[in-house]
Amino acid sequence: xxxxxxxxxxxxxxxxxxxxxxxxxxLLFATSIVLSLxxxxxxxxxxxxxxxxxxxxxxxxxxxxFFIGPLPAYGIAILKSAFVVVTRGxxxxxxxLSGGLLSITLMLILYFLLKSRVSYVIISVTGAISHxxxxxxxxxxxxxxxSVWFYLPVLIISGxxxxxxxxxxxxxxxPAIRHWFK
Amino acid sequence: xxxxxxxxxxxxxxxxxxxxxxWGAYRHATRKEPPRAEIYxxxxxxxxxxxxxxxxxxxxxxxxxxxxxxxxPDGSICFEESDCPDQICVHTGxxxxxxxxxxxxxxxxxxxxxxxxxxxxxxxxxxxxxxx
Numbered sequence: 200x201x202x203x204x205x206x207x208x209x210x211x212x213x214x215x216x217x218x219x220x221x222x223x224x225x226l227l228f229a230t231s232i233v234l235s236l237x238x239x240x241x242x243x244x245x246x247x248x249x250x251x252x253x254x255x256x257x258x259x260x261x262x263x264x265f266f267i268g269p270l271p272a273y274g275i276a277i278l279k280s281a282f283v284v285v286t287r288g289x290x291x292x293x294x295x296l297s298g299g300l301l302s303i304t305l306m307l308i309l310y311f312l313l314k315s316r317v318s319y320v321i322i323s324v325t326g327a328i329s330h331x332x333x334x335x336x337x338x339x340x341x342x343x344x345x346s347v348w349f350y351l352p353v354l355i356i357s358g359x360x361x362x363x364x365x366x367x368x369x370x371x372x373x374p375a376i377r378h379w380f381k
Numbered sequence: 382x383x384x385x386x387x388x389x390x391x392x393x394x395x396x397x398x399x400x401x402x403x404w405g406a407y408r409h410a411t412r413k414e415p416p417r418a419e420i421y422x423x424x425x426x427x428x429x430x431x432x433x434x435x436x437x438x439x440x441x442x443x444x445x446x447x448x449x450x451x452x453x454p455d456g457s458i459c460f461e462e463s464d465c466p467d468q469i470c471v472h473t474g475x476x477x478x479x480x481x482x483x484x485x486x487x488x489x490x491x492x493x494x495x496x497x498x499x500x501x502x503x504x505x506x507x508x509x510x511x512x513x
Contacts, residue, residue: 288486290486314382315382317382318382318383318384318385318386318389319382319383319384319385320384320385320386320389321386321389321392321393324389324393328396342482342484342491342493346407346479346480346481348403348404348406348407348480349404349407349408349478349479349480349481350480351400351403351404352397352400352401352403352404354400355396355397355400356397356400359393359396359397366384366385370384
């Protein structure tokens with residue numbers, strides 16, 4: 200249970216050059232879009248809070264953050280928001296962007312500050328919670344009057360649940376990804 | 382770096398507990414004031430509904446007759462019907478607690494629950510924006 204799993208960074212950025220990184224980022228971006236489409240097909244969660252989702256596409260962002268680097272992770276988040284703007288409109292895109300940027304930034308801080316003392320699950324949970332909070336900040340700005348205090352438990356608990364889910368899924372698909380991207 | 386540590390459970394539980402405490406404090410602070418629903422059409426306040434009157438009311442606003450609201454006797458209110466494609470407003474369901482909100486973006490309608498009879502006086506210090 201407590202054994203160290205093989206999650207050492209691949210360091211593709213240095214070993215295989217820029218083109219490889221760009222291609223990998225593009226592939227992960229495509230993966231994140233497919234994951235969010237897949238998520239859209241699932242039945243809606245029985246939670247009456249707009250914006251609360253599983254956040255499956257965070258798997259792609261987390262992979263990029265851990266194994267390629269911060270810049271590709273930000274790149275994927277920004278590209279994905281642009282895609283959301285095109286398909287679902289400005290407000291949805293803004294929500295996606297604020298949640299994505301906040302979550303990557305906090306995961307980065309945690310990852311580099313507490314490198315060996317923090318677990319992947321906690322980083323993932325942090326990412327999911329901050330994604331929810333970042334989105335909610337924009338919602339509260341748009342609909343002045345939405346109270347973050349009322350929705351806080353929902354945002355936190357759903358963040359914990361989806362954070363654990365994405366961490367477990369990432370761990371499950373990691374061997375396959377490593378096999379493909381060797 | 383490990384995938385999972387035992388202390389993670391404690392950290393997660395503490396975070397959840399803290400959010401529940403904040404939520405409880407918020408509910409406690411807003412408990413006494415009579416709630417009301419404010420309906421906005423493109424940021425313009427068009428209707429105020431008192432929620433504590435025990436009425437059963439189905440209505441719509443003049444700006445958007447295709448959007449139907451339903452006020453229940455138990456003091457909750459919802460988007461009953463809307464002509465928008467995504468139906469997010471209808472799926473949000475019944476809202477009744479101060480701070481809750483529902484929105485129909487395609488029609489530019491937002492509805493939020495507030496407290497107090499005077500919107501200009503902030504009567505809750507810990508709250509963020511619900512008294513704006």
